[in-house]
Amino acid sequence: MNHARSHDLFSRACELLPGGVNSPVRAFKSVGGEPFFAERAEGPFLFDVDGNRYIDYVGSWGPMIAGHAHPDVLDAVATTMRNGLSFGVPNALEVTMAETLTRIVPSCEMVRMVNSGTEATLSAIRVARGATGRSRIVKFEGCYHGHGDSFLVKAGSGALTLGLPNSPGVPTALADLTLTLPYNDFEAATELFDKAGSEIAGLIIEPIVGNANCILPRDGYLQHLRELCTRHGALLIFDEVMTGFRVALGGAQERYGVKPDLSTFGKIIGGGMPVGAFGGRRDLMSQVAPSGPIYQAGTLSGNPVAMAAGLATLELVQVDGFHERLEQSTHALCDGLETAAREAGITFHTTRAPGMFGLYFREGPVHGFADAMASDAAMFGRFFQAMLERGVYLAPSAFEAGFMSSAHGEAEITATIEAARGAFAACRG
Numbered sequence: 001m002n003h004a005r006s007h008d009l010f011s012r013a014c015e016l017l018p019g020g021v022n023s024p025v026r027a028f029k030s031v032g033g034e035p036f037f038a039e040r041a042e043g044p045f046l047f048d049v050d051g052n053r054y055i056d057y058v059g060s061w062g063p064m065i066a067g068h069a070h071p072d073v074l075d076a077v078a079t080t081m082r083n084g085l086s087f088g089v090p091n092a093l094e095v096t097m098a099e100t101l102t103r104i105v106p107s108c109e110m111v112r113m114v115n116s117g118t119e120a121t122l123s124a125i126r127v128a129r130g131a132t133g134r135s136r137i138v139k140f141e142g143c144y145h146g147h148g149d150s151f152l153v154k155a156g157s158g159a160l161t162l163g164l165p166n167s168p169g170v171p172t173a174l175a176d177l178t179l180t181l182p183y184n185d186f187e188a189a190t191e192l193f194d195k196a197g198s199e200i201a202g203l204i205i206e207p208i209v210g211n212a213n214c215i216l217p218r219d220g221y222l223q224h225l226r227e228l229c230t231r232h233g234a235l236l237i238f239d240e241v242m243t244g245f246r247v248a249l250g251g252a253q254e255r256y257g258v259k260p261d262l263s264t265f266g267k268i269i270g271g272g273m274p275v276g277a278f279g280g281r282r283d284l285m286s287q288v289a290p291s292g293p294i295y296q297a298g299t300l301s302g303n304p305v306a307m308a309a310g311l312a313t314l315e316l317v318q319v320d321g322f323h324e325r326l327e328q329s330t331h332a333l334c335d336g337l338e339t340a341a342r343e344a345g346i347t348f349h350t351t352r353a354p355g356m357f358g359l360y361f362r363e364g365p366v367h368g369f370a371d372a373m374a375s376d377a378a379m380f381g382r383f384f385q386a387m388l389e390r391g392v393y394l395a396p397s398a399f400e401a402g403f404m405s406s407a408h409g410e411a412e413i414t415a416t417i418e419a420a421r422g423a424f425a426a427c428r429g
């Protein structure tokens, strides 16, 4: 594959952007090589500036659940933008969005739109702290909730990929208020709440961890956390920025039947535009300004064009059988990859939820962060490069979930498995 134009752009970018990128994982640091620059995208495909085509399993890190450049989404954006890009006064699409979100996710009785997942999570813990009058928050090792100060403690995603789970620039006094727990460990959670429960404002979790590869909750684990929070007067916050509208229409909370007090959203809810949202119980959300004293604001929040893209995407995922089909295609891909690995004599394991998956170069099962970390990252790097050469773009990190869209059909899945046969053989040899 020729990458001359991407190489030239990356050289120029490295002079002016830290690491040549505007978000760390894009830099390919953990898999080696250089990132390619996108020219356009369509359905399951990304096309780079050198004319190469890739089957894309990143989907802009989640938003593109209906495939890239879906005509319905583009039409909604085009129609809306003709009326102006931003008004700074309320618009009707914000109301439709609030009605749509609260209908799809019943635990969200009220909602506030923001501009990113990061903004959603940092606003949600402000509400948790403001409403409970407590300061401490609990998060989980390897979970990523955006780059807010309180969350860059044992964080996943790019922080994990680059080996920077605790970031300089976060004051110790603030980091000390963040308590961390190992994911899927029932006992550790019970013990922490027994010790510090009365100081905990909220517990925030990725109900399915998608930022330390892909780790599913053990049976009853999320229920256990629900009970602990209720017993100790702490708020349960589901960070569904990744899982929302993906693993079920109503997200992980629908899939596992657990009702959080607050939820955060991003990615799919913006359909590719910069959008986030937080919502939850009416008594909590009515404490947010201006109906209450907990301050939160945003110049571009509820932006009409962004709402239009999000609403059009939410229409697409509400089509009957959408998530069942997504689950089937995720299984077909993962089963095929496991078979190809077995045939090549490679130790390999996958985890799956509808529309998202984890790839592990180790034996299963994977229940916790330590299990995920034990995957052979060097092997993943070789596999990633071998797949890229064969026109398949996986997440450029051993610690990020992969994403499927409804645009990934049988042909793409078959081609991906075929590419994997070659890639497994290449990275063994």
Ligand SMILES: *Cc1c(COP(=O)(O)O)cnc(C)c1O
Binding pocket: 115, 116, 117, 118, 119, 121, 144, 145, 146, 147, 206, 210, 211, 239, 240, 241, 242, 266, 267, 276
């Ligand atoms: C992506 C992500 C975020 C951060 O969202 P941004 O829009 O990148 O700020 C927060 N939480 C989870 C679970 C995410 O996957």
